[in-house]
Amino acid sequence: MSCFDIQLFRRQFPFFTEQSNWVYLDNAATMQKPQQVLDAIAKFYAKDNSNVHRGAHSLSQQATQSFEDARTSIAQYINASLPEEVIFCSGATAALNQIAFGLMHTVLQPGDRILLTQLEHHANIVPWQLHCQRHGVIIDVVPLTAENKIDLEAYKQLLLLKPKVVSFCHISNVLGHIQPAMEMIALAKAEDAITVIDGAQGIVHEQPNMQLLDCDFYVFSGHKLYGPTGIGVLYGKYKQLQQLTPIFAGGEMIDQVSFASTSFNQLPFRLEAGTPNIAGAIGLATAIKWLQNVNQNEIKQHKLLLTQHLHCGLARIQGIDILSSPIHNAGIVTFNVVGEHHSDVAELLNQQKIAVRAGQHCAMPLFSYLQQRGAVRCSLAAYNTFEDVNQCLFALEQAMEILTA
Ligand SMILES: Cc1ncc(COP(=O)(O)O)c(C=O)c1O
Known part of the structure; x- marks a missing residue:
């Protein structure tokens, strides 16, 4: 079990105090900055x-x-x-x-x-x-x-x-x-x-x-x-x-x-x-x-557990097509809601203050190969919590209810 003190780590980032109602899962696009930087x-x-x-x-x-x-x-x-x-x-x-x-x-x-x-x-x-x-x-x-x-x-x-x-x-x-x-x-x-x-x-x-x-x-x-x-x-x-x-x-x-x-x-x-x-x-x-000054192994372990949590949570929701494998994964889980446009899903998440990215992620040849129009990407960082992932999964289910209503 990880002994990584996530709250202590997270407190070093002013963004999470300033934007405490946001869940930030767009870390592959850019990361938040610690106070020291x-x-x-x-x-x-x-x-x-x-x-x-x-x-x-x-x-x-x-x-x-x-x-x-x-x-x-x-x-x-x-x-x-x-x-x-x-x-x-x-x-x-x-x-x-x-x-x-x-x-x-x-x-x-x-x-x-x-x-x-x-x-x-x-x-x-x-x-x-x-x-x-x-x-x-x-x-x-x-x-x-x-x-x-x-x-x-x-x-x-x-x-x-x-x-x-x-x-x-x-x-x-x-x-x-x-x-x-x-x-x-x-x-x-x-x-x-x-x-x-x-x-x-x-x-x-x-x-x-x-x-x-x-x-x-x-x-x-x-x-x-x-x-x-x-x-x-x-x-x-x-x-x-x-x-x-x-x-x-x-x-x-x-x-x-x-x-x-x-x-x-x-x-x-x-x-x-x-x-x-x-x-x-x-x-x-x-x-x-x-x-x-941060223990890299603890960070890696924390991210691994978060990634598994997110992947399992998505796999449990009916109608989700996950493109990412959880094995040898650095904390990025990309998926689609079957039959729905990725931008609609991301917008409904945005309305619930979940920041993800949607589209082809500057990798059009990959999306042609996968025969997908695009996808929603959740990318995790060491400062993300299990609560962040739970909120994202909850918001996604809400979004799917709206989309299929
Ligand atoms: C794999 C990969 N290569 C290159 C880039 C380009 O990075 P930047 O826009 O910071 O130059 C990115 C940005 O997302 C990336 O993920």
Whole structure:
């Protein structure tokens, strides 16, 4: 039995005091922020606000120090080899765009192949697609099993086509299913592919270890990990980052400029054009430090029990079609009320102050594959309670009564 003190944990989030009548089950979209993160951001703007890397004054030097300390904390958290392997960007989408753009100009040649999976978020499809057609690069897609998990046998077969890049999500934002990332990375590396992991949901589930995973790139967004919006991380092995063409130019990423040519700064600055999100980086590093003081196993166990509770509760309601499997699930349960539109269900939940997401969750190819118009998604976080889940189930039954009346 978990000894996790949920009430103590929850009290650290002002949102739940301010919005005490809401049940927030839209955590895969964005998470609530603990007071410590809000304080760190407010303190930066109130007391320390200054630009980084360019001021002659002490305030700028202090801001630079805090910004670079944030990079070091994050590098340590994900066990990167060097702080320079952490590139700040606006989020997972920006990071994936940078990788796709960067590789398309250096590594990928016409006729090369890229391997994605049927589970991907648009952010891990469209950036590749944007360039593939123009550069004559072919995209292959790994299908799913009957349980909507990655088909590993098909994956192995597709790897025989020698893709130059394999890019997949650590955890599906639609179904919550956790991919066997280590195994998939090892298989891809055996075929000399560059591995890109979309960790937007993965980083929330567990602390990723870059040395163990051994992927070439891993990306995530701060706002899904108790941090602010507008900040994210592109982790890359130093050598891999060096071969990315910068997607943005200007500011600190420059070494020398003339109208004839430009030379670039070293990493990490080469991939961080313009003024970075300084407060965001400090906020994210604060979120990570705060998280390190919480027992991760207790959180995981609490979320596992909540997920099972939600899944069982939904399974007991007649007329619910659950798309997510409860096995190897990171706390996302997606479902439909048979015969009803997902938006109607979500709106009736909204009217009862249950916040969920409805639609195709930025994963249209997955919904085409599942032959569903969309679905309702409940995504759980460590601060959710059993009472939250019970209220959601009760509200859902009320909604179904209204819809079938
Ligand atoms: C799996 C996955 N990848 C990428 C993204 C994009 O993240 P962001 O919008 O923070 O850039 C999301 C956001 O929901 C996601 O869930």
